[in-house]
Amino acid sequence: MKFQKNDLLEAVEKSLKNAEELIEEAKLLKSHKKFARSYTLYQLSIEEIGKMSLTFNFLMYDDIEDDLQCKAFLKNFTHHQTKTKISIGLDLIFALNSDASNFNKEVVKNFLNKSSKENINISNNLKNYSLYTSLIENKFYSPSEIITEDKVNDIEFWANLRLEIANSFFAPAIKNFDKLYETRKDFNKQEAVEEGIKVLGKILAFN
Numbered sequence: 001m002k003f004q005k006n007d008l009l010e011a012v013e014k015s016l017k018n019a020e021e022l023i024e025e026a027k028l029l030k031s032h033k034k035f036a037r038s039y040t041l042y043q044l045s046i047e048e049i050g051k052m053s054l055t056f057n058f059l060m061y062d063d064i065e066d067d068l069q070c071k072a073f074l075k076n077f078t079h080h081q082t083k084t085k086i087s088i089g090l091d092l093i094f095a096l097n098s099d100a101s102n103f104n105k106e107v108v109k110n111f112l113n114k115s116s117k118e119n120i121n122i123s124n125n126l127k128n129y130s131l132y133t134s135l136i137e138n139k140f141y142s143p144s145e146i147i148t149e150d151k152v153n154d155i156e157f158w159a160n161l162r163l164e165i166a167n168s169f170f171a172p173a174i175k176n177f178d179k180l181y182e183t184r185k186d187f188n189k190q191e192a193v194e195e196g197i198k199v200l201g202k203i204l205a206f207n
Contacts, residue, residue, distance in 0.1 A: 001070055008059040009174055015052035016166055019045045023159055035152045036143035039130040042155040043123065047080055049162045050087030056170060059177075060184060080127075081120045088115045090165045091158070096199050100206040108203050110158070126151070 026041035058064065058073045076082045091111045095104040113119060128134065129146045173180060 003064045008055055009177060012052050012056050012170060012174055015048050016170060019048040019163055022048060023163055030152055035149050036130045036147040039147045039152050039155055040127060042159045043127040045159045046087045046162060047083040049166050050083030052166060052170060053086050080124050084123055085115055085120050087162055090162050094165045095203055096196050100203045104203050105206050
């Protein structure tokens with residue numbers, strides 16, 4: 001399957017809009033103490049933000065006419081854990097482009113913790129637990145027994161942060177895509193990684 005630039009840009013815009021709507025609806029459910037399904041929508045919004053970032057990066061850095069790269073993109077586009085991990089990665093981007101502070105230190109710590117494969121799978125399991133009666137260690141649990149208000153408060157915070165990051169970066173990036181695309185050849189990945197490591201060290205050392 002071949003993709004067109006405008007179609008992919010439209011997909012980015014639609015994913016961002018859908019993430020906003022999912023968060024709005026999650027807040028409504030939370031206000032009525034429907035915590036289990038509120039949690040579901042917050043997690044889906046996080047995945048949608050990851051999908052948006054995945055699509056934008058595919059368009060920016062990959063060959064959208066290459067069959068193998070298109071196949072890899074489509075696989076990731078529908079893989080829940082991959083989208084969650086990419087969304088969590090926005091936390092790190094936010095921290096690395098902000099001043100060192102206690103808040104950013106906590107953001108980085110959260111990224112290092114939640115981006116592990118084990119914790120990505122836990123996030124995906126909690127999404128399923130928020131929807132279905134589940135069998136865990138030979139005992140059945142309803143969603144309301146697993147998904148607490150505290151769990152919803154936590155995921156709400158991170159979903160809102162990632163939406164804010166996405167809005168601040170992707171909305172202008174879409175409008176200025178052609179200019180950004182022309183500058184991508186000047187991007188030095190090795191230099192960016194080395195600089196990122198330096199900034200990360202400063203953030204983690206902040207008191």
